[in-house]
Amino acid sequence: MNQKKLISKLKKATSASQKKDHITTIKLCRDILYKSPVNIPAHQLLITNLIALKRHDEVEDILKKVILLMTEPKSYAFEHLLGCNYISQENYTAALLVLEPLFNKSGESKFLLDIALAYFRLGDYESARVIYLKLIELEPNNHQAKFNLYPILLHFKDYKNAWGCFHSRLGLDIIKDKVHWFAPPWSGETLRGKNIIIHPEQGMGDNLAYSGCFAEAIADAKSTHIICDNRLKGLYQASFPTALIYSSEDVKQTKKIDAELDVQILGGSLAALYRLNDESFINESSLNVPQFLQQEKSSRLSDKKLKVGISWFHGRINDGNKHSMYLEELLPLLQIENIEWVNLQFGDWQPEVKKVESKYGIKITHFEDCCASGDFEHYGALIASLDLVIAASNAALMFATRLGIKAWMFLSAPKAILQQGNFEDIDKRHKERRFYRVDGESWGGVVDQMCDEIKLL
Structure with a gap:
């Protein structure tokens, strides 16, 4: 394959990758690498698309071979990808064995982001904090x-600095590209006597959580304007009538x-003013x-002892991520008598319920x-209208x-964090009762614990 054909095929692979046509991209890259084994852009495209398909074992094999082919400093990019691939596999110890030596020999600060993430996922929050700082x-x-x-x-519980770091999300493209500014952005000042827009x-979930600060903001401001998802408009009008x-x-x-308007603030940033202890x-x-709506919903429920809402996964699709269950895993709970189970799940829940x-x-x-x-x-x-909600x-x-x-x-948490034994104190911030499992373990212990406790209600 001559150079012109290689360039043409690489352009096609790049275009396919941009369209998320992973299979076509992988095939084109393999064709290129058969003729040109050290073609760096082709390797990078191949690895990126294999990761998108979660074919992590193939990625690991390819990266190890590529690293041997490359000479310093070109191998840094592929060693970095190898470490990131281990993070994707939740093999954080292996990731650190790759990434920490890489930082030590390169001195490049960009590797610290993934090193800190690996420590965080392992539950070593103190090491993660030191590295991020x-x-x-x-x-x-x-x-x-x-x-x-x-x-x-x-x-x-370093609330002031935590919310300051959270506010910095406005510098991320994924956030700032979605915000339309109607007034000067908030920069830490009080909202007292000002005309504000939230x-x-x-x-x-985030919108609902941070709406807990709205009443305080409304009390401080001269006038308050709130932008929200259309599904929340009626609820917010009933909850914040002024x-x-x-x-x-x-x-x-x-x-x-x-x-x-004097100032615009994102809903979550209100916590920097009102959630400091x-x-x-x-x-x-x-x-x-509205009370009449609640009464109407209540009248449609059964006369069973408990009415319990369930929502067992996070997002539109249940992909079995560590923050979600499959409905069948809740079976011991669902088989308890005299409970009406009410579906609160969003997304593609129908196949699981039907089963x-x-x-x-x-x-x-x-x-x-x-x-x-x-x-x-x-x-x-x-x-x-429910007695209890059980959810991810x-x-x-x-x-x-x-x-x-x-x-x-x-929810799941790293074993190291659960062994610290301070979750009862931390959970005082939260209104919900939390049931933890160790990352990677079965949900069986959590379900058994919920079964025991629900029988006491």
Whole structure:
């Protein structure tokens, strides 16, 4: 294959990769590498697309061969990819064995981001904190490092610095490209006496969680304008009657708000003003749904002893990630008598429910007119009618806590963190009851614990 054909095929592979046609990209790259074994761009494209398909074992084999082929400093990029591939496989110890020597011999600060991430995922928060701080000292404008550092600082209850790092997310392309500015951005000042506009966060769960600060902001400001997902508009109007509520869909169309505004702040950044100690988390106000709506939803539920909402995965698709369960794993809980199970799940839940209902004869109640994909005033009224919500870390869980409904959350954590034994103290910030498993272990122990506790309700 001559040079001109190689360049042409590489362009085709690049185009296919941009279109996320991973199979075509991999085939083209393998053709190139058969003729040109040390073609760096082809190797990089091949590895990137194999990682996208989670073919990590193939990636590892290729990277090890490529590293032997390359001479310093060209191999650094591929050694870095090898370390990142181990992180993708959740093999954080192996990642550190690659990345730490790489930093030591190269001195390049860019490797510190992944080294700190590996320590964080291992549960060594102190080492992760030290490395992130070192990276930020070297690169003061590294917004990703600051964003990654903020949950670690929250863990150590360093609230002021945690929220400062969280606010730095405005420097990330994924955030700043989605924010339309209607007023000067907030830069740490008080909101007292000002005309403010609150911009939404990225996910529905985050929007619900950070709405806990709205009442305090409204009390401080002269006037408050809130932009939100259209599904939240009715709920917010009922909960914050003195604020002006706009749907993000309407605002995208007009690109303007007819009001005199002094400052614009993202909903999550309000925490930097109003969530600076444990008590401020505990005492936040709740969202409200109209009483008549709640009564209407309650009338449609059965007369069983408990009405329990369930939402077992995070996101649109249940891909078995460590923050989610498969519905069948909840079977011991679902088989307990005298409980009506109510579906609160968002996304592609139908195959799992159909399987559980047909295979085990378990009924999961679902109301299409007040579901997670519809108006949250009605969805909230349904949640407010329940005795308990059991969920992953998702919008259903956040919504239940914001409505003051008893909520249980199941989640994974590194073994090292759980062994520290300080979760009871940390969890005082949260309204939900938390059930932990060790990363990588079965959910069986968590489900058994929930079974024992639900029988006491």
